[in-house]
Amino acid sequence: DSAVVRSEQNSEESSRGGAGNGGIPGALTNQPPAGGTAVAAGAKPATPPAPGAGGKNANAAADAAAAAAAAAAAATPQNSSKQSTKNYEIDRTLSYARQPAGRIKRVSVAVLVDNVHQSSEDGTAKDRALTKEELEGITKLVKDTVGFDEARGDSVNVVNQPFLPHTEEPIKPETIPLWQKPMVRDIARLVLGALVLVALALGVLRPLIKNITASLPAASSPALLSVGEGAAGGVAASVPVVAAVPGQPAPYEQQLVQARTMVAQDPKRVAQVVKTWVGE
Numbered sequence: 003d004s005a006v007v008r009s010e011q012n013s014e015e016s017s018r019g020g021a022g023n024g025g026i027p028g029a030l031t032n033q034p035p036a037g038g039t040a041v042a043a044g045a046k047p048a049t050p051p052a053p054g055a056g057g058k059n060a061n062a063a064a065d066a067a068a069a070a071a072a073a074a075a076a077a078t079p080q081n082s083s084k085q086s087t088k089n090y091e092i093d094r095t096l097s098y099a100r101q102p103a104g105r106i107k108r109v110s111v112a113v114l115v116d117n118v119h120q121s122s123e124d125g126t127a128k129d130r131a132l133t134k135e136e137l138e139g140i141t142k143l144v145k146d147t148v149g150f151d152e153a154r155g156d157s158v159n160v161v162n163q164p165f166l167p168h169t170e171e172p173i174k175p176e177t178i179p180l181w182q183k184p185m186v187r188d189i190a191r192l193v194l195g196a197l198v199l200v201a202l203a204l205g206v207l208r209p210l211i212k213n214i215t216a217s218l219p220a221a222s223s224p225a226l227l228s229v230g231e232g233a234a235g236g237v238a239a240s241v242p243v244v245a246a247v248p249g250q251p252a253p254y255e256q257q258l259v260q261a262r263t264m265v266a267q268d269p270k271r272v273a274q275v276v277k278t279w280v281g282e
Contacts, residue, residue, distance in 0.1 A: 004093060005091070006090065006091045007088055008089045009087075010087070010088045011085075011086070011088075012084070013085040015082065018080045108155050109150065109151075109157075112161070113158070113159070113161070115137075115140060115160060116162075116163070116164060117165075137160055140160050141160045145158050214279075
C-alpha cells in the first residue's frame with residue numbers, strides 16, 4: 003500500500019566561463035594603465051569633489067560602471083546540471099498457512115444414571131433415586147473427564163432414571179447354544195479329522211494290505227518258486243522257499259530268519275520276486 007525510498011542519489015554540477023570580450027584587440031588595448039599620483043608624507047589624500055556639478059558627474063560615472071559590470075556578469079556564460087536517482091522499496095506481506103489439527107469447537111455430554119439398588123430392613127430389594135448432592139458429584143466428575151470449558155459453550159447434563167423396573171425374580175443370563183461354543187467347535191473339528199483318517203485307512207490301506215497278505219501264502223506254499231525274466235526262452239531264476247510241513251505251518255520266526263538269509267545271499271533274486279508279487 004505504500005512505497006518507501008530505499009536509496010536516493012542527487013548530483014548537481016555548475017560551471018561558469020571567463021570574463022566577457024574586452025573589445026577588439028589593438029594598440030589601444032595594449033597600452034599600460036595611467037600612472038598614479040604620489041602623496042607626500044603627512045599630507046591628506048585628495049577628497050572627491052563636493053556634490054555639485056562635479057559630484058553629479060562622478061555619481062553618474064559610478065552608476066554607469068556598476069551597470070556595465072552587471073551587464074558583463076549577465077553576459078558571462080554559465081553551465082549547470084542536476085541529476086537525481088531514487089530507488090523505492092515496495093512493501094510486501096508473506097503468509098504461510100498450515101492446516102492445524104482437529105480442534106474441539108463444542109462438547110455436549112448427556113449422562114443417564116440408574117437408581118441405586120439397595121435392600122430394605124425386611125430384606126426386600128428396592129431402588130432409590132440419587133440425591134442432589136450425588137448428581138452434582140457425578141456431574142463434576144464428568145466435566146473433569148471430558149475437559150469441560152464453559153467459555154467454549156460446552157454442556158453436561160446428568161439425569162437420574164431407572165433403567166429397568168425392579169422385579170423380585172433375578173434376571174437370568176442369556177445362555178449360548180451348545181453348538182455355538184468355541185470349545186465344542188474345536189472338538190468337532192478334531193473328531194471330523196479323525197474320521198477322515200479312519201476312512202482313508204479303511205478305504206485305501208486295507209485293500210492294499212489284504213492283497214499283500216493274500217499273496218504271501220501262495221508264494222510260500224511250493225517248495226520252489228520260479229521267476230521268469232526276459233523274453234520267451236530266457237534265463238529262469240528260482241528262489242528256494244522252506245516247504246511247510248503238512249498240517250503244521252512253519253513258525254514265523256523261522257520263516258523270518260530264512261527270508262533274511264535269502265536276502266543276504268542273493269538280494270537281486272529276492273527283489274525280482276517282490277517285483278513279481280507287486281505286479282500281480
